[in-house]
Amino acid sequence: MLESATGGDDMDGAGSDITAETIAADIAFAVHEHRLAPGSKLSEDEVGHVFGVSRTVVRAALQRLAHDRLVELKRNRGAFVAQPSVTEAREVFEARALLEPRTARSAARRATPDDIGILQRHIDEEHAAVREGSAGRALYLSGRFHLEIARIADQATIAEFIGQLVSRSSLVIALYWERRGALCESHAHHALLRALAEHDGARAEELMQSHLVDLLTSLDLRNRTSAPTSLSQALKL
Numbered sequence: 001m002l003e004s005a006t007g008g009d010d011m012d013g014a015g016s017d018i019t020a021e022t023i024a025a026d027i028a029f030a031v032h033e034h035r036l037a038p039g040s041k042l043s044e045d046e047v048g049h050v051f052g053v054s055r056t057v058v059r060a061a062l063q064r065l066a067h068d069r070l071v072e073l074k075r076n077r078g079a080f081v082a083q084p085s086v087t088e089a090r091e092v093f094e095a096r097a098l099l100e101p102r103t104a105r106s107a108a109r110r111a112t113p114d115d116i117g118i119l120q121r122h123i124d125e126e127h128a129a130v131r132e133g134s135a136g137r138a139l140y141l142s143g144r145f146h147l148e149i150a151r152i153a154d155q156a157t158i159a160e161f162i163g164q165l166v167s168r169s170s171l172v173i174a175l176y177w178e179r180r181g182a183l184c185e186s187h188a189h190h191a192l193l194r195a196l197a198e199h200d201g202a203r204a205e206e207l208m209q210s211h212l213v214d215l216l217t218s219l220d221l222r223n224r225t226s227a228p229t230s231l232s233q234a235l236k237l
């Protein structure tokens, strides 16, 4: 490698503690906030230059993002921010509808006053972002609200799945969202917060279910596809 671990003098001395993990997190954050659009090319040289790291580190970061399906690695063409298909878009929200309502029920049983405070802060920050016209930041914060609920439920494995699905939701929303103003309508999050504060698990589960159905039905998938992807799908077998 041209860039050695000790030779980063021209990189503001910041290169040493930048790992593939932190680069992957930074790129994921940019995707969440819609600063990086689906389909954007992620050139290894450019990413390496921005972060002041070697191609080896960049490749590890891109592999990690590809594993989380935020990035697509195309043979001989390089890495691109993923562009989920209509089928994937549906699958992401259907998977969330399977996982998150039960998680919300568990969270309602466990939520402490501190947890409720954290969720309330997320809602407040999201409102502030909307007021400032930072739609990307508001989107990111609305996703964090869902992740916090998984954290409160204390289900690490499920929380990891939900984390990946929430990330992929940002891509889906960037591609297929029609009525942006309706994203994670604040009344839905407020109602969830209330159910969690009152330890009403059944209500939390029901609210999360209807919230996710709302999100799925708000996606405009019509103009992207009309042909069924398989015969069995066409025949509804």
Ligand SMILES: [Zn+2]
Pocket (backbone or CB within 6 Å): 142, 145, 146, 184, 185, 188, 189, 211
């Ligand atoms: Zn939401």
